Amino acid sequence: MNQKIKAALVGFAFCGATSLATAQRDYQSYDQLTARLQKLSSKYSKLSTLTTVGKTATGKEIWLLTLGRDNAVNKPAIVIAAGVEGTQLATTELAVQMAEQMLQAAVLQDSVRELLQSKTFYIFPNLMPDASEQYHEKLRWERSANAQPIDDDRDGRMFEDPFEDLNKDGLITMMRVKNPTGLYRPAKEDPRIMVKADVSKGEKGEYLLYTEGIDNDRDGKWNEDPEGGVVFNRNFTFDYPYFQEGAGEHPISERETKAFADFMYDARNVYAVFVLGPANTLSQPLAYDKGKASKRIINGLLEKDAAVNDQISKLYNNTTQLKNAPKAAPSSGDVLQWAYFHYGRFSYSTPGWWTPKVSAPKDTVNGKAAVAPSEHEDVNFIRWAEANEVVGAFVDWKRFKHPDFPDQEVEIGGFAPYVRQTPPVRLLAPVAQKHFEFFSAYAKWMPSLQIVNITSEKVAGGLTRITADVLNQGSLPTHSEIGDKSRWVQKVKVTLKLENDQKLVSGNKIQLSNALGAGEKFQVTWLVNGKGYVTVEASSPTAGSQSKGVNLR
Template sequence: MKSTLKAALLGVAFSGVSTLAMAQRDYQSYAQLTTRLQRLSSKYSKLVSLTTIGKTATGKEIWMLTMGRDNAVNKPAIVIAAGLEGTQLATTELAMQMAEQMLEAAVLQDSVRELLQTKTFYILPNLNPDASEQYHEKLRWERLGNAQPIDDDRDGRMFEDPFEDLNKDGLITMMRVKNPTGTYRPSSEDPRVMVKADVSKGEKGEYLLFTEGLDNDKDGKWNEDPEGGVMFNRNFTFDYPYFQEGAGEHPISERETKAFADFMYEAKNVFAVFLFGPANTLTEPLKYDRAKATKRIISGPLEKDAAVNDQISKLYNSTTQLKNAPKVGPSSGDVLQWAYFHYGRFSYSTPGWWTPKIIPAKDTTGGKTPQSPSDNEDVNFLLWAEANEVMGTFVNWKSFKHPDFPDQEVEIGGLAPYVKQTPPVRMLGPIAQKHFQFFSAFAKWMPSLQIVNVSSEKVAGGLTRITADVYNQGSLPTHSEIGDKSRWVQKVKVTLKLSENQKIVSGNKIQLSNAVAGGDKFQVSWLVNGKGYVTLEAQSPTAGKQIKEVYLR
């Protein structure tokens, strides 16, 4: 009976019935996420606080969890941001589950509790809530833009060519139109999947491919101006994509992006920014490119920062053990590049979850042809979905009489919206745990300033020579190399504090240093006139502070 029911459900899942009730996905709406955050901050009120950095055009709060709340602004911090793109709901869930696991562990484990006493974690689970909320609407389509109206096709009208649910299934999928000038053909691996015909291999296209809908404004384009405005991850200042779809009228034009940038520029204690987003610079680190790094406008990581990226990538791969990650680089106007080039911090990105590579069993029973692993992203996803009984992933192609193509064969179908980036939530717990382990290990690697080898020597004229080494006992630099080129990132500062009867004869009261590598040190020295004690303070917002008293001889 059990196997019969299982077979029936799979039959529904892969026969074109993509009802949302069968979708096995329980991602939370904005209201549900808000309640979850409030309960979490109430339950662990001594460890975490919940604040908002701003509001969207529809009044939704952009929530932030501050973990390690006591003296949070004065401790070195890590930013973990998710929900950069409205289709990546799994990133929000990963960030939430990871926060929950960390707080639960802090109650039970001294090591995690001590971690939150020395470091601050700023977790922003959804930076683009107006876009992600489309997942929960009656009509589901993959929305990237926020709720700010914008004229994407610049014809003086807004939202005049939206998506239409022609087959009334509640989903916006694709239309394929049989046409001799088409550039697409069914995949030989899975005929449900449409692929570009490779003319260099003698392949011929059979279909034109469009998103489901009508050409409302009769301009020969379909759904080019749907509801939805600016994309959060295209609205930042570095390599801003002027006049491109979803980029906005100008950099940081949106409530969401301005709120995030304002918070970040105020948070001088942020050591590194980690993004759960489309780019992947953790399993595959960015490489040093001298040509890019030495241009007037730097467009590639500096040499020391690239070496750190490689170091962090090895840590990420060893702690998460995640395989076959997608190779996706930075994109124009994204948060990843802004956080590095303009904010001056170490900046990394990972999708967090991606479709695992499936190697199908080579079943030759009944005369079947042995299947081979697929490099096609959609084919691999469908193989994975079937192997893991993930339902509601595909709408089978069905004929439709389309008014825009009266004499042509038109079919509607394809992958259901969001499915490739929203695995069943139950699968994300182990992934969140691996990322919790990574961030815990990363935090232990962070820089920590120590004042060592302090000496106080009496010299001629009743003076005292004070020397000391400022040592970075962490494994990572006190800040990024590009931070040294930025006037915003604060350098390592060493201050000699005196009382009224004391005077510095030689040496600056405040001495600054560029980034100090992990395990490295630099020396400071003064000649002081007077008696009693002086105070030596070494501090950096991103590497902590230490104070020592020194007796004048």
């Protein structure tokens, strides 16, 4: 097809007509997701269980899908937490697709079946169901907060300045107001897209940008107090953003965050937490900062943990082969930092999906070569959306007579809600497959305790000296370095179990070790008086256990 004709047709698909803009709602609602999870756990009942850890303010269940066989609660576990941001519906879909792929593979492949025999996967598909439901409402706007009423602007009123659908298209988009004091200008590559003017390059702003609506409370702000309350990913205890929008009245104030944290603190077997969310510490690992790691209140990765983060980042990149990942640091009050600094586990985050870098199409009529990818994220997105025929992604700018700007030029338009973080579901299957392969590889790298070099030696006085090495034969440490500073993370424990007529003469019956790195050993020794057999047991909730019997001399 002629490139100009094709571009015109695709451009038409980007118009603001309600029928097109609302057509692509292929992500599942809470009820649809619930039915899907129930069907999945029923079909694979020997490999999975579906439970709830709590309810939201509107009574929606916070689902937990557990994958594993035979006493899964006592096996080293990985947590996959999705839906921590209400606008990132793709993370929920990826988590569920990964679970489906893993369960299907377990039926056909011995390696995956053995993986679920030795490890447990705790999958939280959607930790913000009240927020994500806005995607399915008649009026669609990007909601990040739960359904707990809260007075964000602290003026004694609730929801007094919500969004208004001024152009009646069923979407809350943006308003651009022509104003020389504005900070934004149309992008040179695509004038539909608004980008921040770079004053260092001599650029000047031409527009003010606001979300679609009216300043109902006349405070000079637009839509600053819409329906909704607290953001899950801003309500945790580490670096809690006091008095900031969406943070809540205090840390762990919400049903969702408390339910998640309560489960986690009870789950001693959790080895690592993977957040499918806005931050990205898998594609680009966090660096070791001695200054931050040495503070009284540690706020940077400890040295050994930073080395592990780098190791896992390489595994992630080599396994998934995902390119041009966005740079996104952790944020105040997020679950990622809580899981590391306060829960004491290895903790990582990835958006899972991001817009691939694309070039502007080649002009076949005039013989011009394709233009290089844009440095502006939104320009890159619209090129990708057009190339993939994503319907209803952009609402063309149209004039609107706005009562708050009586003598100014106002236009309504821009990206439709959610589209930049919710690609068509049909595109996610290969991405989910790559992440399934990564998590499988990661699980195989996890620590495993083995008792080696165990000996019993007869010594003077009819005593027996027992010596053994406890080896971590995995490719990762038995637990995090910061876990050794925590009183919550259980250390490697070695126990000598005696019979009634046996007596321990020297050595502690229970001996503890800090984290054992890959291939590291911890030696234990005892003197025992008596006859028969004793048992040496090495155990760790995050690294498994092994027992061996030894004969007294």
